[in-house]
Amino acid sequence: xxxxxxxxxxxxxxxxxxxxxxxxxxxxxxxxxxxxxxxxxxxxxxxxxxxxxxxxxxxxxxxxxxxxxxxxxxxxxxxxxxxxxxxxxxxxxxxxxxxxxxxxxxxxxxxxxxxxxxxxxxxxxxxxxxxxxxxxxxxxxxxxxxxxxxxxxxxxxxxxxxxxxxxxxxxxxxxxxxxxxxxxxxxxxxxxxxxxxxxxxxxxxxxxxxxxxxxxxxxxxxxxxxxxxxxxxxxxxxxxxxxxxxxxxxxxxxxxxxxxxxxxxxxxxxxxxxxxxxxxxxxxxxxxxxxxxxxxxxxxxxxxxxxxxxxxxxxxxxxxxxxxxxxxxxxxxxxxxxxxxxxxx
Numbered sequence: 001x002x003x004x005x006x007x008x009x010x011x012x013x014x015x016x017x018x019x020x021x022x023x024x025x026x027x028x029x030x031x032x033x034x035x036x037x038x039x040x041x042x043x044x045x046x047x048x049x050x051x052x053x054x055x056x057x058x059x060x061x062x063x064x065x066x067x068x069x070x071x072x073x074x075x076x077x078x079x080x081x082x083x084x085x086x087x088x089x090x091x092x093x094x095x096x097x098x099x100x101x102x103x104x105x106x107x108x109x110x111x112x113x114x115x116x117x118x119x120x121x122x123x124x125x126x127x128x129x130x131x132x133x134x135x136x137x138x139x140x141x142x143x144x145x146x147x148x149x150x151x152x153x154x155x156x157x158x159x160x161x162x163x164x165x166x167x168x169x170x171x172x173x174x175x176x177x178x179x180x181x182x183x184x185x186x187x188x189x190x191x192x193x194x195x196x197x198x199x200x201x202x203x204x205x206x207x208x209x210x211x212x213x214x215x216x217x218x219x220x221x222x223x224x225x226x227x228x229x230x231x232x233x234x235x236x237x238x239x240x241x242x243x244x245x246x247x248x249x250x251x252x253x254x255x256x257x258x259x260x261x262x263x264x265x266x267x268x269x270x271x272x273x274x275x276x277x278x279x280x281x282x283x284x285x286x287x288x289x290x291x292x293x294x295x296x297x298x299x300x301x302x303x304x305x306x307x308x309x310x311x312x313x314x315x316x317x318x319x320x321x322x323x324x325x326x327x328x329x330x331x332x333x334x335x336x337x338x339x340x341x342x343x344x345x
Contacts (some may be wrong), residue, residue: 045091051118052087054145055178059085063171073167074251089178098254098290098299098333110273115140134148137165144186149173175297186217199215208325254333256326263322265295270340276308277344284338285313293331295322 047056062079084096113122120142125133134155141150150172154165177183261267270300285305292298302310317338325334 003013029208039320046093047091050085050093052146052175055089055180055183056087056147056175057178058087058176059083060174061171062174063169065169068166073259075170079172083274096292096298097334109244114148117146119151140277143175145175145177147173147175149175215275252333255327257291257325257334259339260289260291260322260334264320264338266319266321266324267338268316268319270312272311272342273308273312276306276342278305280344281306281308282342282344283309285342287313287334287338287340289315289317289338291318291322291325291334291336293324293333297321305340306342309342311339313338317342 019117019124044320051097052059060081061083063082064079065076066073067076068074081099083098085093085097088094097113109128111124111126112120115121117140119138121138123136123138125135127133137154137156139154140148140151147215150170152167153169153171155168157164174282256265283306286303288303289297290299299319300314302314320338322329322334326332
């Protein structure tokens with residue numbers, strides 16, 4: 001895959017930066033300044049753009065692998081943290097951290113389908129020549145507000161000549177809400193004590209005989225004679241336009257972008273530590289980063305490199321800025337590496 005090399009000299013530091021964007025993405029495994037929240041129109045806030053409904057305050061996303069034992073799917077004992085996000089009362093994202101999951105993933109061009117709620121329902125992975133690599137289907141469970149709290153990933157498999165779906169992992173979302181008027185009203189029935197309920201039943205007036213007769217008559221089948229009814233054959237039909245499909249919700253995992261140096265709009269240069277310079281410590285430091293939809297680095301982790309050079313490389317990577325990446329017209333997150341090659345003359 002082609003790469004672009006940039007060499008920059010700064011205080012005896014030479015940085016070799018390479019860029020390679022992969023064509024595929026890793027498989028899917030799915031954010032208070034005022035006293036009152038502002039009115040939200042769909043898509044007007046970070047919270048709405050993230051596909052969340054209601055006064056969401058905090059979201060914690062975890063994933064767990066599934067194993068098949070005795071023909072049954074069993075969850076592994078430990079869940080892996082995938083992402084956290086927090087929002088203020090107005091729906092502005094105040095914190096977002098993504099925790100990359102290491103491991104080999106298939107690459108290729110991914111084609112998505114969405115359900116009526118805008119969630120990804122199906123992903124097909126194909127090669128450059130259009131041949132099928134794999135296919136996944138996603139099933140959701142929702143809370144009472146309408147946000148999904150469980151997503152099951154099912155892999156398409158062939159067994160005895162038939163296509164089936166095998167559960168491979170489950171993604172959980174723990175969602176915390178602000179207590180506003182709507183949430184308080186939803187919780188009101190649950191807060192009613194049993195004593196209050198019994199008291200209302202005791203003080204309720206006895207049912208009216210006339211009402212009992214009305215209920216009885218309403219339960220009886222009604223016989224209607226349509227022999228003398230007039231039917232207007234000239235009645236005009238009205239065509240109702242189909243509602244536009246909902247906007248797709250953001251992908252749960254970022255695109256895999258390989259080495260991201262060449263796509264950077266700004267790459268601050270790390271300072272060469274004085275101790276490392278005196279000891280003539282050199283080498284390549286690789287930093288794994290996640291870039292959000294606006295091109296900002298939201299998390300960074302050093303993968304390899306000399307210990308005395310890691311911290312300055314990490315701090316420089318966190319200050320990097322990139323061009324937003326779009327998939328099918330939708331801004332998406334990107335994961336990849338920034339390489340810093342420390343050399344001395």
